[in-house]
Amino acid sequence: MKDHRQERLGRLQREYHRNHPWRLGPGGLFVPHSYAEVKQDALSWWDDVGFILNRRRVIVWWRHPRHVYRDAIEELAQEQAGEFPFDDWLTQGAIPNYRKVGRSRKKIVSYTCRPPSEASRAYFQHLQAMEQELSAQGIDCDVHPSSKRKRLSWATGLDLVAPLEVRNEQELAVVADLACRLLLGSTTLEREFSDYCYNKATWLSEAAARM
Structure with a gap:
């Protein structure tokens, strides 16, 4: 049975992308942030990246598990x-x-x-x-990789929690590639990060790096 709401969102996404050109950088990525002042050994917390998939926009809202832990x-x-x-x-x-x-x-x-x-x-x-x-x-909190897809009128959104570090555009491209493969169903977070868990021990081990 067809989901008319999802079909309508798909049409709106294609129309929006057709009528509002996206300024994409090298590698076909939408990169909203600068990394000019980011140290290459810094801990990462969150970032955004966009790309085109099947003539529709995808926007990825990525967070490192340590960001989720800090929120907790x-x-x-x-x-x-x-x-x-x-x-x-x-x-x-x-x-x-x-x-x-x-x-x-x-x-x-x-x-x-x-x-x-x-x-x-x-x-x-x-x-x-x-x-x-x-x-x-530290607190007793376990954070596992996760993803949640959202259908918007202008793009497909993906909330992604994954243990990656993003300090330059090359590392941001890794986030985009993972998101693309997840959306296409060619991989899973369990396959990519088998048994990964960010917890109290991980948080305390990074204490010096957060200073």
């Missing part, structure tokens, strides 16, 4: 820090700044935000301390 640390720290004392200091209590318009009129051109409340500052200091403590100790 931040989430646990927020849970343990307790409820945030709500303080809308960005908009409430802001002081308007005026500029003269003519002799007798003036108009607002900007706002000066008031400082956060003492409760807000104390909360964020506590939260930061919690994150630092959990990061130093």
